[in-house]
Amino acid sequence: ATTEIYTLSLHDALPIYSSNEFIKIVERLQTDKINIDLFFLDLVLPGEMSGSKMAEKLITLFEDPYIVMTSGYSEEVIFSKFQDYNFKDILRKPYTIEELELIIKKYQKYIRRKTL
Secondary structure: OOOOOEEEOOEEEOOOOOHHHHHHHHHHHHHOOOOOOEEEEEOOOOOOOOHHHHHHHHHHHOOOOEEEEEEOOOOHHHHHOHHHHOOOEEEEOOOOHHHHHHHHHHHHHHHHHHHO
16 A cells, blocks of 8 residues: 655644554554654554554554544543543544644644753
8 A cells, every 4th residue: 555645734644544554654664763753543443453552552662652532432431531541632523624733733832841
């Protein structure tokens, strides 16, 4: 499968459509020493792993990744305790470009605080 990288504002985005594809691509990025520090994960994806399991995997592979949970489900238990599942933020579907930009701004503030 061809992997396309999209540019959003000044950020590159690499869409991954299944957890099986996720595992292969993330391992390749790790092998090539390419660091990604902002991830958007849906709770439910085709494949072997859930979004929360993928978040667990990311934490072992990348240094302090900023992982955003996205979901169209209204599972209040998970939404209210999203940090217990290794997510730093939530983006509920359907979301607007403004909500996406707000998440990216939060991430940028987080990165700035880490480097001070």
